[in-house]
Amino acid sequence: MMAAAATASGDRTxxxxxxxxxxxxxxxxxxxxxxxxxxxxxxxxxxxxTGWQNGLAVAGDYMxxxxxxxxxxxxxxxxxxxxxxxxxxxxxxxxVLFVVAEPLRNAGKYTMADVLAYRLKPRPVRAAAALSTxxxxxxxxxxxxxxxxxxxxQLIPGVSYEVAVIGVGILMVVYVVFGGMLATTWVQxxxxxLLMSGSVFLSILVLGKFxxxxxxxxxxxxxxxxxxxxxxxxxxxxxxxxxxxxxxWDQISLGMALVFGTAGLPHILIRFYTVPDAKTARASxxxxxxxxxxxxxxxxxxxxxxxxxxxxxxxxxxxxxxMAAPQLAYxxxxxxxxxxxxxxxxxxxxxxxxxxxxxxSTSFAxxxxxxxxxxxxxxxPGEEVKVARITAFVVGAAAIVIAILLGPSxxxxxxxxxxxxxxxxxxxxxxxxxIFWKRFTTTGAVSGLLVGLLSSIALIxxxxxxxxxxxxxxxxxxxxxxxxxFLGAFLGTxxxxxxxxxxxxxxxxxxGNTGLGAEKASSH
Amino acid sequence: MMSPDxxxxxxxxxxxxxxxxxxxxxxxxxxxxxxxxxxxxxxxDWEVIEADPDFIGLxxxxxxxxxxxxxxxxxxxxxxxxxxxxxxxxxxxxVWGAVNVAYLFAFSQFIMAWxxxxxxxxxxAGWDRRAAAVIAKFQGQGGDQ
Numbered sequence: 001m002m003a004a005a006a007t008a009s010g011d012r013t014x015x016x017x018x019x020x021x022x023x024x025x026x027x028x029x030x031x032x033x034x035x036x037x038x039x040x041x042x043x044x045x046x047x048x049x050t051g052w053q054n055g056l057a058v059a060g061d062y063m064x065x066x067x068x069x070x071x072x073x074x075x076x077x078x079x080x081x082x083x084x085x086x087x088x089x090x091x092x093x094x095x096v097l098f099v100v101a102e103p104l105r106n107a108g109k110y111t112m113a114d115v116l117a118y119r120l121k122p123r124p125v126r127a128a129a130a131l132s133t134x135x136x137x138x139x140x141x142x143x144x145x146x147x148x149x150x151x152x153x154q155l156i157p158g159v160s161y162e163v164a165v166i167g168v169g170i171l172m173v174v175y176v177v178f179g180g181m182l183a184t185t186w187v188q189x190x191x192x193x194l195l196m197s198g199s200v201f202l203s204i205l206v207l208g209k210f211x212x213x214x215x216x217x218x219x220x221x222x223x224x225x226x227x228x229x230x231x232x233x234x235x236x237x238x239x240x241x242x243x244x245x246x247x248x249w250d251q252i253s254l255g256m257a258l259v260f261g262t263a264g265l266p267h268i269l270i271r272f273y274t275v276p277d278a279k280t281a282r283a284s285x286x287x288x289x290x291x292x293x294x295x296x297x298x299x300x301x302x303x304x305x306x307x308x309x310x311x312x313x314x315x316x317x318x319x320x321x322x323m324a325a326p327q328l329a330y331x332x333x334x335x336x337x338x339x340x341x342x343x344x345x346x347x348x349x350x351x352x353x354x355x356x357x358x359x360x361s362t363s364f365a366x367x368x369x370x371x372x373x374x375x376x377x378x379x380x381p382g383e384e385v386k387v388a389r390i391t392a393f394v395v396g397a398a399a400i401v402i403a404i405l406l407g408p409s410x411x412x413x414x415x416x417x418x419x420x421x422x423x424x425x426x427x428x429x430x431x432x433x434x435i436f437w438k439r440f441t442t443t444g445a446v447s448g449l450l451v452g453l454l455s456s457i458a459l460i461x462x463x464x465x466x467x468x469x470x471x472x473x474x475x476x477x478x479x480x481x482x483x484x485x486f487l488g489a490f491l492g493t494x495x496x497x498x499x500x501x502x503x504x505x506x507x508x509x510x511x512g513n514t515g516l517g518a519e520k521a522s523s524h
Numbered sequence: 525m526m527s528p529d530x531x532x533x534x535x536x537x538x539x540x541x542x543x544x545x546x547x548x549x550x551x552x553x554x555x556x557x558x559x560x561x562x563x564x565x566x567x568x569d570w571e572v573i574e575a576d577p578d579f580i581g582l583x584x585x586x587x588x589x590x591x592x593x594x595x596x597x598x599x600x601x602x603x604x605x606x607x608x609x610x611x612x613x614x615x616x617x618x619v620w621g622a623v624n625v626a627y628l629f630a631f632s633q634f635i636m637a638w639x640x641x642x643x644x645x646x647x648x649a650g651w652d653r654r655a656a657a658v659i660a661k662f663q664g665q666g667g668d669q
Contacts, residue, residue: 080626080627083630084604084605084630087604087633088601091636094594094641119560215620215621218627221622222622237622239623240616241609241616241626242609245609248608254605255601259601278648279649279652282644282648283645293634293638296634504565506574507567513583514573514655515659516658516662
């Protein structure tokens with residue numbers, strides 16, 4: 001096999017093609033974003049977005065580097081257990097559809113802070129919500145930085161992973177801070193289309209290697225050789241569960257993080273405010289589920305295909321776990337396809353990072369700095385924007401440092417799984433209680449957010465991947481930290497009383513279920 | 525809403541910020557999504573609507589679908605990790621060529637999710653009509669709508 005040539009020999013063709021593709025994507029997205037959004041606010045423009053367009057945008061937001069680079073690598077190295085990520089990422093949308101999408105859309109709220117501040121005391125809940133949004137965003141960004149770092153290291157010979165991460169990180173932060181926001185709806189739509197086309201093409205090429213015979217394809221997975229820890233060659237059936245998760249509780253905990261975490265992700269929740277009514281909100285979830293579902297089914301072909309056609313040993317030598325999909329593209333489609341897939345992955349990372357940085361920094365600047373520290377008043381005009389920019393730098397720097405400490409061999413899907421665990425533990429309990437529980441109080445919201453946030457982070461830090469002789473045996477903390485988040489929210493509520501919040505429950509219930517008042521709000 | 529010259533001085537990056545920045549300290553209205561329940565209390569007679577039989581019927585009809593559907597997908601989904609974790613022999617049984625029960629069960633989760641989502645959309649169309657009826661009934665009452 002000769003894929004190594006793309007990276008080791010100093011051949012610049014792939015790099016040049018990559019830059020051309022990235023530049024092309026940026027130009028296309030820049031013009032389409034400008035044309036369709038113009039000077040008017042994103043959300044107002046979003047109200048004209050149709051169901052399938054919003055569905056594509058949701059899919060674009062969701063299919064980050066983790067889905068493409070991460071899951072492909074997970075499956076290529078661990079077989080069936082990696083595919084569990086694909087399943088969890090899709091089923092999660094049922095939680096979004098059944099529990100949160102419509103009440104949030106109908107009530108006219110688009111961030112968790114908005115929902116909480118509606119009935120509860122705005123200052124403390126906005127502060128706690130900002131903290132949790134910031135944390136989830138940093139976790140999500142670390143994964144994207146690791147992905148971008150490995151990609152660039154592979155494309156530019158002689159650049160170390162550390163330099164690649166710092167370079168890419170600075171580029172992204174500068175771009176977000178000074179260049180403004182690119183991750184608008186249209187950017188995500190175009191990105192989703194490119195990613196889907198790339199995946200379809202890659203899957204077809206894989207199946208072509210097996211004469212388009214599914215039976216032959218699956219048979220090839222029953223004996224994948226790889227080198228064990230002591231240098232011995234082991235042959236494993238990649239369709240057998242348990243190659244990665246020796247402990248069944250690991251699977252359950254990961255499943256909980258994925259299925260309950262999506263409904264707590266800030267950049268997904270916001271998408272349901274961009275459509276004109278509840279019907280379109282529903283339609284967009286369904287469109288997103290169709291696209292995302294097809295994409296995750298295709299991970300079967302390019303994930304298992306990388307295992308079968310290239311093998312774990314080869315991939316370990318050539319970029320590691322996060323480079324399975326691009327390496328497969330090189331093997332099957334040559335340099336140009338490799339460059340295309342890398343460019344799509346990179347554009348994906350860029351768009352997701354831009355969205356996350358903006359969401360983290362504005363929520364901190366607005367919800368925490370201005371609302372909490374300055375009692376809702378800007379001391380000087382533009383102060384809030386300045387704080388948002390500084391926050392963006394700090395968040396970016398934190399993600400860069402952690403990404404370097406973790407190194408290139410950490411799978412990005414695994415890292416995003418941790419972000420989902422934090423979102424599920426901190427955000428989901430308070431969102432659910434504030435929509436469905438009349439007696440819910442400010443104390444309950446703050447304690448639920450903090451308990452979920454701190455317990456999930458603490459358990460991650462003492463888990464096997466971050467600590468030798470780990471105190472906590474599972475790779476993902478969700479199975480413990482989600483119940484703790486609920487418990488924190490419950491106990492905080494139980495120990496306090498807030499008649500004003502109870503009084504407003506009728507209003508939230510009526511609005512959340514009928515949409516009364518939301519249309520009026522939209523004319524704003 | 526805001527006049528252009530006001531906008532010119534307002535440096536708020538208004539595009540795509542998930543928390544959109546309220547024009548704090550600036551002479552403009554709070555964006556709708558940031559208004560609290562108290563600020564919108566005059567919009568309608570919320571308690572009256574809450575007690576309305578049509579509204580209660582709507583809630584019951586929603587719960588009658590959402591509660592069992594949620595219970596079903598949670599059970600069906602977690603049956604997969606439980607199955608592969610504790611019943612490996614069953615899950616590794618080959619069904620078609622090399623394809624085993626575990627893979628087919630995982631694949632069926634996609635179909636399950638799509639079917640439930642489709643059912644939800646079909647059922648929810650009825651809720652939209654009932655919600656519209658409730659709104660029509662109370663339109664113009666209590667508030668400035």
